[in-house]
Amino acid sequence: MPTNYYMFFVAGLIPLVIGFVYYSPMVAGNAWMKTNKFTKESMEGGNMPLILGLSYVFSCFIAFMMANFVIHQGGVFGMMFPEVMVSGSETQQHFNELMTQYGDNSRSFKHGVIHGIITALLFVAPIIAINALFERRGWKYMLIHIGYWLISLALVGGLICATLQYAPMS
Numbered sequence: 001m002p003t004n005y006y007m008f009f010v011a012g013l014i015p016l017v018i019g020f021v022y023y024s025p026m027v028a029g030n031a032w033m034k035t036n037k038f039t040k041e042s043m044e045g046g047n048m049p050l051i052l053g054l055s056y057v058f059s060c061f062i063a064f065m066m067a068n069f070v071i072h073q074g075g076v077f078g079m080m081f082p083e084v085m086v087s088g089s090e091t092q093q094h095f096n097e098l099m100t101q102y103g104d105n106s107r108s109f110k111h112g113v114i115h116g117i118i119t120a121l122l123f124v125a126p127i128i129a130i131n132a133l134f135e136r137r138g139w140k141y142m143l144i145h146i147g148y149w150l151i152s153l154a155l156v157g158g159l160i161c162a163t164l165q166y167a168p169m170s
Helices: 006-011 014-022 029-036 048-070 073-080 090-102 109-134 139-163
Strands: none
Touching: 006 048, 006 139, 014 048, 014 139, 029 139, 048 109, 048 139, 073 090, 109 139
């Protein structure tokens, strides 16, 4: 468990902030509305506190999952589980030694951004594309949403990778 778990909640804000800017009329908002056949009037109403609240909760889930994609040291933990959880065990000692020696490898903002981009392109983009194909949406619709997730996941991945800290197992 990260010692600064609150970073998941900070990273959960990123998709909301990016969405506010990205889907504004000055960026992709007008194209998004046109592609969906939305009007300003049709966008009025709705329970915005509920929409934004649930969006934040789901964004925190995404931030939590991104840690598994951007922090490779978790794979070592997984290979040693459950023995690594036994306090003072040889496995736990090996794990702590590995983390002391290699725990900071690939733990940078840049590394997280790369994995965020990979996740957006190879995981999220196909999901958006499959849904769009069955909904008979065009490429513009797909590219608008893929662009948003590309930016959001790159930043979430970068933040999570660079900032999450783990204490040695004891």
